[in-house]
């Protein structure tokens with residue numbers, strides 16, 4: 513049985529922003545409407561780069577019901593500065609992701625179908641499609657199994673993300689995806705789940721051919737420096 517630790521509530525002079533609460537509410541709705549999780553599972557958060565405060569979904573609440581006042585605001589040391597709800601049980605994993613990756617300002621944890629299938633088999637997701645290698649990384653590793661809501665899950669997830677991968681598979685559980693902002697993180701979630709689906713289908717009819725590391729690096733450089741309207 514998992515227990516919910518009571519978190520300290522502290523005073524802050526930092527500005528609490530309604531816009532970030534709305535961002536997290538909307539991301540939760542997108543996650544449930546796109547079938548990336550079911551029920552009240554999964555969770556999402558955003559970090560305000562100006563204040564460093566982290567806005568996270570409450571624990572065990574229906575995404576269709578969550579309003580901005582239900583969002584909990586945390587410091588990078590897991591102290592509550594705003595909100596009356598119990599924050600997500602995976603708050604430690606979210607905060608650990610922010611603390612290990614200065615480039616990350618949004619974190620989404622899904623219980624998505626195909627990403628979980630790979631994790632059940634303890635398989636990693638290699639870089640099999642161009643969108644995946646450009647936006648997620650050379651691959652998404654499968655971390656070691658530990659119970660949900662534990663510091664060990666947070667540590668394993670952060671280790672799996674490393675310094676530049678934007679997704680990690682959580683075995684028998686789901687996936688953790690990160691992005692520079694919420695729009696980016698939602699795209700990482702969608703592309704990761706799509707790549708997992710493609711990989712499983714490709715394996716079922718043949719032998720998937722992987723993209724070479726040289727071509728992956730070339731595409732990542734293109735995506736970072738030369739893609740789009742500049």
Ligand SMILES: [Zn+2]
Nearest residue numbers: 553554660686
């Ligand atoms: Zn979960």
